[in-house]
Amino acid sequence: MMPLLPSPVNLLPSPVNLLPSPTTARAFSCACGRPVFFRNSQCLACKRALGYAPLRGTLLALEPLRGGRWRQAGAPVRGSARYQRCANLNSAAACNWLLDAGEVAAGETLCRCCRLTRTVPDLTRPEASVWWNRIEQAKRRLVSTLLGLKLPVRSRAEDPELGLAFDLLLAPPEGPAVITGHANGVIMLDASEADDANREKRRSDLHEPYRTLLGHLRHECGHYYWQLLVLPSAQWLEPCRALFGDDREDYSAALQRHYEQGPPADWGQRFVSAYASCHPWEDWAETWAHYLHLVDTLDTARSFGLDGERVELSYERFGPEVLADAGDGASDPDAAGFLQLINSWMELTGVLNELSRSMGMADFYPFVLSAPAVRKLHLVHRVVRSAAAG
Known part of the structure; x- marks a missing residue:
């Protein structure tokens, strides 16, 4: 498939209205003044300890106290x-997150992100420790964005019925294979x-x-928030x-049809990805993942002084008409912000x-x-904003 953006037009300059400050900051400085990262x-300059305070959304330079x-x-x-500091700091997960006084008083030793992991890979297996570290790095990125968007992020211990959990699994040598997916708040990931190399082969296949x-994590949590918010x-x-x-369409039959017949020829005109075309649940989850892609990437760019309004490239911009088929897009008070x-x-x-x-x-x-994909992203945006406000 071709590189996938509208043709640029340079007849008019881009508007100079600046986007708001990042929802989740990604640029930080140590107490010594040197840049440090999420x-x-x-x-690395002054060797001072650092820790991420998730409810403040910032990386702190730390000084030790007693106890x-x-x-x-x-x-x-x-x-x-x-x-x-999280008890997983010195484990293979190498977590740099902090617990606040309330969490410590409640007897917690793991941070808000690590408490979501219900099952870790079998660490006696070769490479399992390295894989666990990579997964937890990705999960911390995900959870920090969810918290920044003020979405509900509760563990199974906090909410046994509606809480979120991650099972990071490795298939035994004799099988069966682990299927990455979501079921009733539990996200299962093939570690x-x-x-x-393995992931790239699957991508190519x-x-x-x-x-x-x-x-993967953004997509699967999309299924969780569909169940929780929609x-x-x-x-x-x-x-x-x-x-x-x-979404009441037969899911198993839809998946079988997708893998046997492939996506419809015109999927690119209606969906964010080919996989999104197989069932409404997957359309939602793929669109949710793309929404988190763009929110976090723009947050990172703005954190470092970049944004799409300042680049020397002007595209044909989406206008209010693209939101019309979202139902009541005209009544959305944040329609201009979304555009x-x-x-x-x-x-x-x-x-x-x-x-x-x-x-x-x-x-x-x-x-x-495409315009239909943008309409779907707009609806995801509205659901997220509504959850944050409620």
Whole structure:
């Protein structure tokens, strides 16, 4: 499939309205002034300990206190927040997240992200520790975005009925294979997806333009939030069925048809990916994943002073008419904000694709966003905003 963005037009300059500050910041500085990054647990310049405070959405430079506690560097000795480092800091997961005083008082030793992992891969297996580390890195990225969007993120211990859990599994040598998927709040991931060569072979065999650990996690959590936010909602269920299709369609039959016959020839005109065309549930999950792709990438770009409004490339922009078929798009108070988000994404990825090609790499974002796909992204955006407000 061809590189997948509308043809550029340079007749008019892009609007100069700036997007809001990042929802989830990605650029940080140590107390010594040097830049540090989301996954860092120590500043490479001054060797100071670092920890990510998930509810504050920031990476903190730390100073030790008695009893294994920590405070933010430079904060007053009295009255400042006290933290504890995640017990997985020194495990293969190498978690740099912090627990706040309330979590510690409740007897927790694992951070909000690590508590979501219900099953770790069999660490006696070769490479399992490396794979677990890669999966947890991707999961921390996912969970930080979910928290930044103010979506509900509760573990099974906190909410046995509706909480979220991750089972990271390895198939036994004699089989059967592990099937990555979601069932009633439990996300099952084949841990061998963390093996780059194995994952690339599967991507090639399935003719996919994109396959990553983070993409898997974003997709599967889309199924979870469908069940949590859409299925029981009088506000969103019917609009989603109108736009994505009737989720009561036989799922097994739809998957079998997809793998036997492939996607419809015109899938690119209606869906964000070929796989999205196989069933309304997968359409929702793929669209949800793409929404998280664009939100987090734009957050990262804006964190470092970049955004799609400032690049020297102007695309034919989506206007309000693209939202009309979303039902009541005209009544959405954030319609203009969403259009700015999606247009900035188109312009930024146009440049990022060219940068990837300059390195001889595959396109950074190898997808086209058709008008129907944008309408679906808009509905996901509205569901997310509604959950955050509620």
